[in-house]
Amino acid sequence: MVTTRASLDDIWGWLSEVPDPEIPVISVVDLGIIRDVAWQGDTLQVTVTPTYSGCPATAVINMEIEAALRARGIDHIALKRQIAPPWTTDWLSDTGRAKLEAYGIAPPRAAGGPARCPHCKADTVERISQFGSTPCKAQWRCTTCLEPFDYFKCI
Amino acid sequence: MSVEGLLRLGDNTLVLGQRLSAWCGHAPALEEDIALANIALDLIGQTQLWLGLAAAREGQGRDTDTLAFHRDAWDFRNLLLVEQPNRDFGVTMMRQFLFDTWHLAALTALTEHADADISAIAQKTVKEVTYHRERSTDTVIALGDGTEESHNRMQSALDRLWPYVGEMFANDDADLTDMTTLRAPFDTHVTATMAEATLVRPDSDFAHMGGKTGIRHSEHLGHMLATMQVLPRSYPDAKW
Numbered sequence: 001m002v003t004t005r006a007s008l009d010d011i012w013g014w015l016s017e018v019p020d021p022e023i024p025v026i027s028v029v030d031l032g033i034i035r036d037v038a039w040q041g042d043t044l045q046v047t048v049t050p051t052y053s054g055c056p057a058t059a060v061i062n063m064e065i066e067a068a069l070r071a072r073g074i075d076h077i078a079l080k081r082q083i084a085p086p087w088t089t090d091w092l093s094d095t096g097r098a099k100l101e102a103y104g105i106a107p108p109r110a111a112g113g114p115a116r117c118p119h120c121k122a123d124t125v126e127r128i129s130q131f132g133s134t135p136c137k138a139q140w141r142c143t144t145c146l147e148p149f150d151y152f153k154c155i
Numbered sequence: 156m157s158v159e160g161l162l163r164l165g166d167n168t169l170v171l172g173q174r175l176s177a178w179c180g181h182a183p184a185l186e187e188d189i190a191l192a193n194i195a196l197d198l199i200g201q202t203q204l205w206l207g208l209a210a211a212r213e214g215q216g217r218d219t220d221t222l223a224f225h226r227d228a229w230d231f232r233n234l235l236l237v238e239q240p241n242r243d244f245g246v247t248m249m250r251q252f253l254f255d256t257w258h259l260a261a262l263t264a265l266t267e268h269a270d271a272d273i274s275a276i277a278q279k280t281v282k283e284v285t286y287h288r289e290r291s292t293d294t295v296i297a298l299g300d301g302t303e304e305s306h307n308r309m310q311s312a313l314d315r316l317w318p319y320v321g322e323m324f325a326n327d328d329a330d331l332t333d334m335t336t337l338r339a340p341f342d343t344h345v346t347a348t349m350a351e352a353t354l355v356r357p358d359s360d361f362a363h364m365g366g367k368t369g370i371r372h373s374e375h376l377g378h379m380l381a382t383m384q385v386l387p388r389s390y391p392d393a394k395w
Contacts (some may be wrong), residue, residue, distance in 0.1 A: 053280060054200020059328045083204070084275030086282055131185035131193040139186065155282045 011044065018068045021118060022134045023069045025103040028061055031037040032091025035082055044069065047089045048129050052135035057063050089154050100152055106140065108154035117142035127151075157270065157327035158213045159232065162222070163367050165205030166233035169223055170376070172198030172252060173383050190224075190290060194251070197283045204276045217240050223386040228377040235366035236319035238376040242312075245298060245305065249312035252295045255288035256324040256344050260337040260339055286318060299352025310354050320361020370393050 012105045015037070016029040018153050026070035028034055036047035038052075044063060062079050089108040092100075097107040106114030106125075116123045129139040132150050141148040161302040175195035182188035206219045217225075241247045262284055265277035265385055324341070326334040349356050365371030385391060 042189040047339070048198075050279075052197060052200060053204060053283060054196040054227075083273075083279045088282075128291075129190060130286065131186070131190040133189070133197060135193055153286070155286070 004021065004033075005039050005042065005044075008037055008039075010073075011069070013067065014068055014072050015046075017060075021057050021064065022106065022136075023100070023103070025095045025099050028097030030066065030093045030099065032089075032093065032096075033061070033087060034065075040078075043078050044074050045078045045080055047080045047082050049082050051087050055073035055132070055135050084097050087155075089152065092152075104149055105137065106151040108147060108152045111155060112154060114149075114151045117145060117147065119147050133137055156174070157273070158166070159275075159282060159344065160331035161205055161209035161212065162232040163329070164331070165202050165209055165260070166231045167237050167254075168198040168205065169193060170201040170231070170233040170379070171237040171251075173379060174204060174237065175251075176198075176296065177241060178247065178364040180330060187244070189312070191247075194287055194290075196345075197280075197287070201276075201283070202279045202323060204279070208272055208276065216246050217272070224384045228372050228380055231372065231376060231380075232369055233321070234322050235373055236316065236323065238366065238373055238379065239319065239321075240332070240375055245308035246300065246312040246315065248291060248294045249309060249316055252348070253316060253320060253323075253345075255284060255291045256341050257337060258286045258294055259284050260340045261332065263332070264332040268331060288344075292344075294356075295348060296352045299349070299354045300350050306353065309352065311347075311352055313356055317357040317359075318361055318363050320367060322364050325362070375383055390392065 012029065012034075015020065015034055016027045018028045018145060019130050020028060020031055024126075030045075031051070032052060033049050035049050036045075038045050046069075047063050054118065065079065066077050067070075092108065100107045101118045104118050106116070106118045107120065109115055113127065114125055117125055120142060122142055124143045125140050126143060127138065132139045134154055137150045138153050139148060140151045165329070170193045175191050178191040179188065179195075182191055203219050206222045210217050210219055210222055234254075236250060239246075239250060259281065262277045262281040266274055266281055268274045268277065295309065299309040300306070301309075324334050324338045345356065354387065363373075366373075
């Protein structure tokens with residue numbers, strides 16, 4: 001039997017439509033957790049790295065990746081977990097950063113805090129807590145518009 | 156053999172992760188509640204990595220869950236420090252600070268380990284633990300140099316927990332890195348933090364031992380495991 005293997009470009013395109021379950025505005029590709037996609041015979045191997053060791057979204061993300069690829073007709077999928085080199089927010093795409101801010105989550109910065117309020121864009125921000133509603137976020141607030149907001153932690 | 160050393164790392168994160176989870180819904184402020192739950196989550200995730208590797212290396216057909224839920228207190232290899240009860244928020248945060256400071260030094264050393272799997276886990280987890288130490292350090296300073304009440308509670312927490320510090324730097328062949336070399340960076344960070352927190356480091360370096368070797372755990376561990384393990388032991392085939 002002859003089967004046509006989908007091109008890797010197409011596969012990356014399909015994966016870029018799989019949303020992060022906690023922050024659906026960005027995709028798993030934007031998040032930088034898909035490290036590699038490769039055909040091994042008629043099996044597609046997708047290498048995924050976890051964001052945080054205990055992030056419960058990891059299991060959901062794996063299911064969604066598999067479901068998205070099956071919907072495109074790929075039957076043999078192997079998900080490989082890779083923890084080194086460890087995930088870093090440097091792998092977040094520029095598109096992902098822009099989408100986060102538009103969604104109301106300040107994107108990560110090496111300086112350790114947000115550059116500005118994602119709502120009113122003022123640079124008068126202060127930290128409320130180092131942790132937030134998911135492992136990847138911290139809580140900050142703007143002292144100009146007084147709105148609290150999530151900051152995507154820089155690691 | 157490295158299995159024992161892997162169990163030591165995984166049991167530390169498992170026991171402390173379980174301890175911290177008990178704060179969920181009880182912490183003094185919502186932000187503290189969320190922070191403790193997040194740190195617990197990181198530690199349980201790290202447990203899956205360490206105990207997962209231990210089970211694979213052991214090759215006895217056990218998996219992470221078997222190791223976590225089907226061993227008894229004497230099989231555990233965690234430090235006595237992490238099994239100490241939560242008591243008040245001050246004791247919980249002082250325990251966290253002392254553990255995070257040691258943990259960060261240990262993981263930093265393990266990133267250079269010759270075994271690629273061990274080094275990979277250390278590289279992953281050291282980033283999370285850097286963040287944990289930053290937070291527990293800030294909290295110890297804020298409470299130590301806070302009100303008279305918070306200061307007294309933090310000093311009493313330090314006095315209570317100090318006898319559990321020495322075990323972290325005891326070393327034997329099962330350890331994956333030389334624990335004695337971690338004492339100097341630990342002391343530097345603790346001394347600087349205590350000065351800012353206006354807390355006094357106890358004079359005596361007497362140390363309780365027996366957790367990481369499994370020879371003599373405190374009574375507290377068994378009670379904690381009874382709660383943690385009751386479901387998978389009562390219903391061995393239960394699935395989420």
